[in-house]
Amino acid sequence: MAKIQMKTPLVEMDGDEMTRIIWKMIKDELLTPFVDLKTEYYDLGLKERERTKDAVTYDSAYAAKKYGVAVKCATITPNKQRVEEYNLSEMWKSPNGTIRAILDGTVFRTPIIIDSVKPVVKNWEKPITIARHAYGDVYKATEYRVPCEGKAELVFTDSSGKETFRETVYDFECPGVLQSQYNKDSSIISFAHSCFRYAIDTKQDLWFSTKDTISKKYDQTFKLIFEDIYEKDYKEKFEELGIEYFYTLIDDAVARVIRSRGGYIWACKNYDGDVMSDMVSTAFGSLAMMTSVLVSPDGKFEYEAAHGTVTRHYYRYLKGEETSTNPMATIYAWTGALRKRGELDALPELCEFADKLEAACIKTLDSGIMTKDLVGLVSEGYPAKAVNTAEFISEIRKNLEASICG
Ligand code: NAP
Ligand code: MG
Numbered sequence: 001m002a003k004i005q006m007k008t009p010l011v012e013m014d015g016d017e018m019t020r021i022i023w024k025m026i027k028d029e030l031l032t033p034f035v036d037l038k039t040e041y042y043d044l045g046l047k048e049r050e051r052t053k054d055a056v057t058y059d060s061a062y063a064a065k066k067y068g069v070a071v072k073c074a075t076i077t078p079n080k081q082r083v084e085e086y087n088l089s090e091m092w093k094s095p096n097g098t099i100r101a102i103l104d105g106t107v108f109r110t111p112i113i114i115d116s117v118k119p120v121v122k123n124w125e126k127p128i129t130i131a132r133h134a135y136g137d138v139y140k141a142t143e144y145r146v147p148c149e150g151k152a153e154l155v156f157t158d159s160s161g162k163e164t165f166r167e168t169v170y171d172f173e174c175p176g177v178l179q180s181q182y183n184k185d186s187s188i189i190s191f192a193h194s195c196f197r198y199a200i201d202t203k204q205d206l207w208f209s210t211k212d213t214i215s216k217k218y219d220q221t222f223k224l225i226f227e228d229i230y231e232k233d234y235k236e237k238f239e240e241l242g243i244e245y246f247y248t249l250i251d252d253a254v255a256r257v258i259r260s261r262g263g264y265i266w267a268c269k270n271y272d273g274d275v276m277s278d279m280v281s282t283a284f285g286s287l288a289m290m291t292s293v294l295v296s297p298d299g300k301f302e303y304e305a306a307h308g309t310v311t312r313h314y315y316r317y318l319k320g321e322e323t324s325t326n327p328m329a330t331i332y333a334w335t336g337a338l339r340k341r342g343e344l345d346a347l348p349e350l351c352e353f354a355d356k357l358e359a360a361c362i363k364t365l366d367s368g369i370m371t372k373d374l375v376g377l378v379s380e381g382y383p384a385k386a387v388n389t390a391e392f393i394s395e396i397r398k399n400l401e402a403s404i405c406g
Helices: 017-031 046-051 055-067 080-085 095-103 185-202 218-241 250-259 270-284 311-318 328-344 348-366 389-405
Strands: 010-014 039-043 069-072 106-111 128-132 142-146 150-157 163-172 176-180 205-210 245-249 264-268 290-295 301-305
Touching: 010 055, 010 328, 017 311, 017 328, 017 389, 039 055, 046 055, 055 069, 055 095, 069 095, 069 328, 095 290, 095 301, 106 185, 106 270, 128 185, 128 270, 142 150, 163 176, 185 205, 185 218, 185 264, 185 290, 205 218, 205 250, 218 245, 245 250, 250 264, 250 270, 264 270, 290 328, 301 328, 328 348, 348 389
Parallel strands: 010 039, 010 069, 069 301, 128 264, 205 245, 205 264
Antiparallel strands: 106 128, 106 290, 142 176, 150 163, 290 301
16 A cells, blocks of 8 residues: 655654653554655754753744654653753753744643543533643742842833832831842743634634733733734634634633633633642543643644653563553544644645544443553543553554555
8 A cells, every 4th residue: 555645754753761762652552554654853852952962842833843743752840860861961841842942832732531540520521622822920930038028129220221110019017028020021922923823723612711801911911912913813713713812811721621611711810820730631631641732823833742651650661571662642633633734735645644543542442441540540430451561552454454544
């Protein structure tokens, strides 16, 4: 059977540990037998980052900017222990942080849902995608532990040196705490564009929530920027697609999310997104079933799994022990990237292949063949048998072959 041909290469970012092992298995078993895979390969494994002084990470991000679609394997973010383990000359920065800064993108996390694993919230029928504005606010705040009585003020001096704002924050009569946060219009604008684009891309409603009734300048600015960009650039397209942009207060959003059936994107400020994405992903089941895509404001896409390199499994693998690591999120990173490449290059057969591979994965799980992590989550009355990673992938391949040849 003729392999599916590609036009533009995908930017392939290889990674570390167990996910690097799975990466190769997925390519060998599920991709290259069916697709004449065209990729521009970057090895973001920690050894290669060390050898190139991290240049490879920057090169891969610029390639993603150039070609528009990338697929990334999980990578180690070095800490003190990793510096020793890999004998690093420097504690290299998180590759995800570097790539995100270069693409100026927003991360969208979406759970993969199967019938046998019921979300904790029983009315959730479709995935809820969380978009987190990963810049500023409390993550870039300046803090002070106030030790004694005294006055705290907020002061702004413009670039000509003129003081244009001064207001008392609090007259402390005892010790306390103090914090100042900031954000930038440019970052909020990028965030808004990424969110509206991704809503159009996935044909889903977009919700956005802040606390603008209390934060009348800070959060209000977020609200107004979103509104303005929606009216100017996206309203027509949303109406044409029959999707909705919906702004509400964060507390109202939380209540509505719990009562909803899912099937929309929820854009959150930095802290809300941090907290809510952990809540939503736990309520849907498993980190191993969470996909993630970085979308830049000018429409570049980088697909990956939300989980890390699964170090504990890798150490067992190195000892020759059998591992049952779940490859679902990594497979979906590939299908997401291939489908997007297919859309951009007008290759319907590539999009169809991505659909078929995902369907083969779901069929495998529905038949009860799954990795260990999922078995404990399956509801009563559904089949569930734990297999190792290789067996799971080979079962997916059987289902894929049946659907392609059948
Ligand atoms: P992790 O790799 O996500 O794994 C944490 C635990 O979650 C695992 O030990 C495993 O639990 C379970 N798990 C995660 N993914 C799984 C899968 N696909 N199948 C089955 N079980 C899975 O997080 P970590 O151990 O905190 O981090 C390991 C390394 O990954 C670190 O060096 C970190 O820097 C890196 N990291 C990278 C990214 C990224 O590149 N996007 C993201 C996060 C972390 P059990 O051991 O109980 O089976
Ligand atoms: Mg968190």
